[in-house]
Amino acid sequence: MSVKSVRYYIYLKDVLLLSVTAFGGPQAFLAMVLDIMVRKRAYISEEELWELNALCQVLPGPTSTQTISAIGYRIGGPNLAYLSLFVWILPATLLMISAAFLIDFLQENTPGALNFAKFIQPMAIGFIIYAAQKTIFKMVRTPEATMLMMFSAFISFFYNSPYVFPLLLVVGGVTTSLKFRSQPVEEGDKKLVISWSNFFLWAGVLVFAALLGALTKNQSVLLFENFYRNGSLIFGGGQVLVPYLYTEFVEFKKFLSSQEFLTGYGISQGIPGPTFSISSYVGALSMREYGIPGLLTGGFIAAAGIFLPGTFLIFFVIRFWDQLKKYRPVRAALEGINAVSCGMLIAAAYLLFEPLDNNLFNVMAIFGTYLLLQFSKLSSPVIIIIGVLAGIGYNWVF
Structure with missing residues (x-):
């Protein structure tokens, strides 16, 4: 060797x-x-x-x-x-597909079994609120960004269609790119030398999957296209993925219940590896009607769809990033894109809370999770384990 x-x-x-x-x-x-x-x-x-x-x-x-x-x-x-890429995503993907198997089995064979997640579901919202706070303080620093964030939150709440989100990102980026003169001028040669092969690969897969899905109506192809599209549009990390997936697969297509989605999101916070692995859980449950092969197929298709576009894009951009970042409109557009992503997070926190019972128990679980994340040194997996044990104990006592 x-x-x-x-x-x-x-x-x-x-x-x-x-x-x-x-x-x-x-x-x-x-x-x-x-x-x-x-x-x-x-x-x-x-x-x-x-x-x-x-x-x-x-x-x-x-x-x-x-x-x-x-x-x-x-x-x-x-x-x-x-x-x-394969080695990095495989453990988390397998864990989240296994979680989907478990949830589906419990739903089918033990009615009410998801009561063990009684604490996990509101806790998941606590995680989102904490992530939103961290993201907002980091990314929203100007009056324009604040207005875009509020506008995005309002639109995302009242028009929670998966087709609205890409438009909001474009509007945010274009809006702040117009004030590019406030960005410092970078010295050096600005001539771009671009190799387009990976861009064409990314765009080609996107268009081919969309056309094939429209022609065949095959659920596997449609599922891949859904996740590939989401993976091509998500700015801001795994927490920003949540409103996209919730809107498309719970509100729009109704492949999962709100209870199932929140349980899966909570579980995803307690495992190692990429936070985007929740996609495998959502994909698996989206094809549960086809039995075990469907669960496996849906989980792996979702993983491929969500992770591939970002990989194609990083291969495309890494070759000319040093030249591209010198363009002030490009740097200025990021402010608007990030602000819109923060607005989506705010809307997601409320939209995910809406299906839960509006009672003191759920409010305290959300607030308690946020406080633990903010002020304690407990890691996310430990907090999730505490929630699961509390749910099991609650069921046993009551």
């Missing part, structure tokens, strides 16, 4: 280690990548890591997954990048 092959093998083993130990969201993930891949292995420099992560944050798709793929691309090109 060559030195290069050994290095690739060690890198994939490190990615697998991350996939089963990276609890706690993007901050914990970055800390582990910095420790293992920069300081211990020296795959890339610390400066390169921050630059790659910043690039991934301004692209649609799952930031942690794109960062892992981009590091693999820098080390060994596209083949290693795709392998690292």
Whole structure:
């Protein structure tokens, strides 16, 4: 085995280690990548890591997954990048498909069995409120951004169609790009040299899946197109994915109940790996009518659909990002896109609360989860475990 092959093998083993130990969201993930891949292995420099992560944050798709793929691309090109993507998402995908199996089995065989998630469902909203607060304080810093956030929240609440969200993102980006003169001028050659192959790959898959789905009406194809489209539009991380999935698969298509969705979201907060893995849970339950093969197919199709577009886009942009970021309208547009994403989060918190019983129990569970996240040092998995145990205890006593 060559030195290069050994290095690739060690890198994939490190990615697998991350996939089963990276609890706690993007901050914990970055800390582990910095420790293992920069300081211990020296795959890339610390400066390169921050630059790659910043690039991934301004692209649609799952930031942690794109960062892992981009590091693999820098080390060994596209083949290693795709392998690292597979290794990174597989454990979380399998866990969330297993969760879908469990929930479906309990629903079919033990009516009322989801009472064990009595605490988990309102707790999931507490997680969203906490994520919204963190995201808003980080991304909304100007009066224009605040107005866009409020406008987006209003529209998302009253017109919660999956087709409205992409339009809002475009409006937000165009609005703030118009004030590009407030951005500092970057020195250097601004001539762009672009290799379009990965862009055409991304766009080609999107158009082909949409056309094939429209022609065949095959549920597997339609499901892939749904998740691929969502993966192409999500800015702001896994928490921003929630309103998209809830609107499309609960409100619009009614493939899942609100109770099932909130239970799955709560479970996803307690497992390692990418937060976008909730897509596998939603995809699996969307095809439960086809039995075990349907659950498996739906889960893996959803994973492929949600993770592939961000990977194609990072491969496309990474080659000319240094030139692109010098364009002031591009940098200015990000402010509006981020503000709109924050507005969607606010709407999501309310829309997810709406189906729950409006009682003191649920309000206290939401508020208590937020306080634990904000003021305690307990990790998300520990908080979720506490919620599950509390739900089991409640059922046993009452």
